[in-house]
Amino acid sequence: MNGRPWMLDALLAAAIFLVTLGPGQVLRGGPEVVLLQVGLALPLVWRRRAPLTVFVLIAAVAGLQWLAGVQLPADVALLVALYTVGTHATWRRTLAAAAVVEAGAVLASARWAPEGRFLLSVVALTAMTAAAAVTGTSMRTRRAYLAALERDRDQRARLAVAEDRARMARDMHDIVTHNLSVMIALADSAHYVRASAPDKAAAAIGQIAETGRQALADMRRSLAPHAADEPDAADGTGLRAADDLRRHPTPGLAQLPALVDRLRAAGLATSLQVYGDAAQIPAAAQLTVYRLTQEALTNALKHTPPGTRAEVRVEISSEAVTLGVTDNGTTPAPIGGGYGIKGMRDRVAAYGGTFWAGPLPAGGWQVSARLDLTATHQGKPQEASRGGSAG
Template identity: 60%
Template structure:
């Protein structure tokens, strides 16, 4: 048996490098010549045993394509062998066929094939082992071997299904990861668009107002015109720095002083000063302690106030006053921006990014935003943020 086991091991080692059909054909050829080599005296007579040998092993070539058909073809050849009272070592082809059925078919087909093989085991034991008094031991041994082969095939099928499910899960997880990455990119682009809109709109509005004031005061008050031009220069540099930071392309040689953090509630006073300088007297009323607020929530508050004040600066008549009220509590932030000016034109088209962007920022924190004219004249923007809805990355 050692001579038989050695080529079997060699075939198994090379099987992974062969196509399934070539492997199965090689297995059939190996079984055929192994049986001939072990008991060659059987084939020195009539050709019947040799033909049975071929009938037992040749169907194995197609065992992967049609496992049940191959099993019953081999079983039929084995039954003819039993009828002709011919003992052949190639009966091991029945075990190979049973393994294939168990590995590639369901439980019902495996049980049916096992039952057919068990009938064959009992018939073979009754004919060839019973005269020697070994019927029981032969039947038990062969049944145990068949059961082990069937269990091995079932385990192979289960393991193959498990690996297929893991592969499918990995593919789905990879697809979901790619989808999340695309959504993250889209969210980041939307965030950058909102930031760029707020930065450009606010700073350009301030610069235009300062430039108009400088032109008006250049002959009557040169000092005020000079201060306005310096303020324009500073506002322009601030806008460039904010844009570089928002786009993530801040140069390595940028002065460290310009790498300030994103603005928050503490910067609202600076914002109010900018609006006063640009010609919109602004009063700031801050209630509560903003220190516990997340940085993203503070940025949202700042951008909402900035956008509302920019609209007041752009769309109201000279002499308008504005008031900003910010009330901070542990679970929420309330914002009111009110001006008393007379609108020179609508504060933006309905499809614009101004109020729409403000509503999107508020919605990121489960909040609401209302904007509209006051009965007594002027304009009001009111927003409420729920800090328990979104985290630091909501803005």
Template identity: 55%
Template sequence: MRQTVRAWGNALGRVRLLVRGKLPPFAVDAALTAALLFATAGLSHRDLVHSTSLVVFQWLLLVPLVWRRRAPLTVFGVLAAVAFLQWLTGAALPADVALLIAMYTVAAHSTRRRTLLAFAVLELGTLLAASTWATHGRTTQSFVALSAIVVATTVIGVNMRTRRAYLAALEDRAGRLERERDQRAQLAVAGERARIAREMHDIVTHNLSVMVALADGAVFAQERHPEKAVAAMRQVSGTGRQAITDMRRFLGVLRADEPDALRHPMPGIAQLEPLAEQVRAAGLPTRLSVGGDPDVANAAAQLTVYRLVQEALTNTLKHAPAGTRADVRVRCSPASVHVDITDDGPVTAAPAAPAGHGMAGMRERAAAYGGQLEAGPLPDGGWRVSAVLALVPRQDGAAPDGEGAVRAGDGAL
């Protein structure tokens, strides 16, 4: 029996969803009104044949239901007034069920205050009907029975309104979560693009700058010192191969089908000496000093240090005149890594606008570790780039020693 009732309930639910999805509410209410007119006319056929006033009351009670969802309280007020006139005439019709439908509509679509007002009016009508049409002194029993029907109708309407509001809140929350998910995905994609752009900029710009400097030196030395020209071109070849290796290493990490990606770890502090040798070969005398234990910094922090030094030396190689010397100092501690790159070139004014993305990339790299970045000319000549990377954040979430504010010179190195 329970399975049969459940099956009928599921079938009615599917029909209701199908009708609600295919037909507008006004058409559904019109169909409901027509069905009630037909049903109530059949129940009171004899009375309607002999009384025109009853026909009028039946139509006045049922036809307003067509607009019940557009103006719930107004329709209920009209039906209550018609029902009161009907009570004055002493007539009783099955069409009075329209009051219950109107009460349900008010409870399902109107505010709580309007629902209480409609409930009070309908309870008064219930009292009048029970006192007039109850037989054999059963006024109290009739009033209780009718009131129970009114209360049940109101509770069903209120529950439907609560359910509708709950579903609307769930839909709104799901929409907001979907939008936030899309925004997070867009931010992640933008961040990944920026990271790839920084890495590719550092790899390509540095190696091309070294190759250009070596090629210029080879052209200059090919007549007087051909052996130096040959050595320079070999350095160009080696630098090109190194650039290809770096790009394959970086792109291999991004590709899941690259089997050798893990065999080529990203560069770190240990690779600063080969970097300095490469820059020296390009014509920039460079002194490197590393203090402390580099292993206290993880691979990502060491890559940041390497890229900062690489970008600073590349800028010096491109912009500083011949004879300039560079000095790189790296100090590692359990809490932070200090990086300082200076050169002794002449005092130059910073350009009015950034010439590339190098400085922006250095800022972003330092900021990723709550870092403090300073870049600018020295008072006695030359240029200085200094960065502090925080390895251990403070317990209050702030960067230690005021780190996190990223400062830089007005122009790109």
């Protein structure tokens, strides 16, 4: 029934026709009475498809009924039609339809009301007219409100999906770009020293394997947050996914020394200084600091010449954590359009912090960020951008 409203309307029209058809009415009034009865009830079958047209038809039949001097209880169909106009039309059209019904109420009271009860009849019919119009308008307002809520819910769902895709894109960029850059640098180093220093070449190959496992663990964690709850999953190395994730915990400040060591092994001389108690920083903020550092150092490894030195400085307080990554390399012309700098800005934006990335006056490149730990914001970061973006 819910999918076929015309069937409900047909039943409503039949019910009004039968209930208001008084005993002996056909015999007393003749066929014209039945025709008027049909004319009042039948159009209700199409009341939702063409509410204004149906109202005009029923009003016209009611006018003919008044001219013929036939009083029929089926006039209630006019109130149903008015209610339908209120649920589908604007308030101006509803008001005009109500005015037509009110005029009919006055004429009907003048013709059929008992002596001395004209005013009482007008008041009663006016109350029913107002009730039909107001109820219909309220229903239309309620439906519009529910539709707006549904649209808002759908929009929030689409935004959530878009945010999740953006997060995955940032994570994949950071994970793949960093680990591939390190693995390529280690492979080049192993190839270069394989004849003169096979032990160093073997160590580089071992670091390549460990970097690959770290990349796999990070990708599992990013694509399937509950991968650690699936002990039966296994990769090609024979390590179960849960075991691999336990070996490579969620990156945070505790993993920064290992990150720096990988960059050193790949050829970027990197120093790390951390001031403050890392226990004050939530795990999500620690992951953000780690990803920012990873991306900044990866850019330095990719875009600066051999011999470049980089410095990572982290300052922690109960209100904020500040990160600075500086290198002394000669950075090529700014590269735009990538996920790198944009991804870092987006990560900082989640904490309502400040972000800056660009070349230094004396040479080199700097990335600095400050995360506000007092509250989590959802807005744009306050930016001061003097340079372009690498990534």
